[in-house]
Amino acid sequence: MSRPLEKRLAIITGASRGLGAGLARHLAAKGANILIVYTSDASTAAATDLAAELESKHSVKTAVVQVDITTPSGPDHLIEKAKSAFTKEDGTFQIDILINNAGVVNPAPLGSVTLSDFDATFQLNARAPLFVLQAAIPYLPNDRSGRVINVSSITTSMGFWWQSCYAGTKGALEAMTRVWARELGERCTVNSINPGAMATGMYTSLPKEMLEKVWSLNYMAPLAATREGIDSKETIAAAKDLGGRPAYLEEVAGVVGLLCMPEAGWITGQVIGSNGGGVMTKG
Structure with a gap:
């Protein structure tokens, strides 16, 4: 079996369940080592079980880290844990793939949106990816081979009901994707995907x-x-x-897998459709 991502390190936030777990399985099957990032105590068993599964099935190295990436110290703590787990014997450490997948929805019709819900949605969906990426910058490749992928949503294009918080914060993430693609052009590609309904x-x-x-x-x-x-x-x-x-999880994970391939090195700053044609755009 081809393993085009052999020994590359992929950090995936929100990776213990749902799409995040699907992404971990897909990239591990391609040979990537996986850092599973999760937040709540309730996800500890799922995260550790997933890590064991990936190591057994795909002979890759895995690690798990529980961290709240919305806190001021969370992103730095995450990267330090990654360094501890994946620094090579020669002392080198590199983050090849970063997938900002963690997110929260908090649906509410206009007129019922609370400040606390908006703040919580923004902190995880938009602010956390920025500061996780900033913490990772010193360890990204210097040859454009790195991959940063932000999980956005179809809601940013559809004016979806009850999604002021979710669509608004994911729209901010898409806007930052284009900024990061320019600023990190010599280090990595930066893209977003925009899934719709998934089997989660x-x-x-x-x-x-x-x-x-x-x-x-x-x-x-x-x-x-x-x-x-x-x-x-x-x-x-x-x-x-x-x-x-x-969408089945493997269908959306497959889109991310394509963006992580070496052959995808000419794609950056894009929102890649991963919603079955629910949104069709002209770039």
């Missing part, structure tokens, strides 16, 4: 009034149409209420 259970936990509005938007995504004999019966049944099926 997140969307089914949203308020019923919001799910009803999702239907028409998902219906417009050409790849969200379900397929008898390919998609599971459970997926097909759930899609009826959502207007189409969500």
Whole structure:
């Protein structure tokens, strides 16, 4: 099996569950060593189990670190833990791939948005990626081979209901993606992806009034149409209420995997569609 990312270090925030875990599995299968970053005590078991799984299946090196990256000291603490775990015997340490995946939604209709929810959403979705990247800069490659990928959202383009906090902060992340692509051009590429509904259970936990509005938007995504004999019966049944099926984690992880490849070295400052055609843009 080809392992094009052999021994490259990938740091993934929010990596214990959902898309983050899918990204860790995908990159480990390509040979990357993985640092799994998570926040809550409730995720400790999932993070350690995932690390053991990746080492057993793919013979890569892994480490886990529990840290709140929204705190002033969190980003520096994260990078110090990475150095402790992945510094080579010759004393060198390099971060090849950084994926800013951690995020929070906090949906609320206009008129009901609270200051505390907006602050919490901004701190994790927009501020934390900036300061994690700043802490990582001294350890990025100097030959443009580095990869920084920010997980944004389809909501930044759709004017999605109840998403003042989420879409606003993810829009800020997309704007910073373009700034970072210019400032770090000799070190790494910097791109965002914009997934829509994913098979993580997140969307089914949203308020019923919001799910009803999702239907028409998902219906417009050409790849969200379900397929008898390919998609599971459970997926097909759930899609009826959502207007189409969500993305499987491996489909979105595959887009990130492509951006991490050496052949993707001419792509930077972009928001790469990863939503089944729910948003089509002309660059």
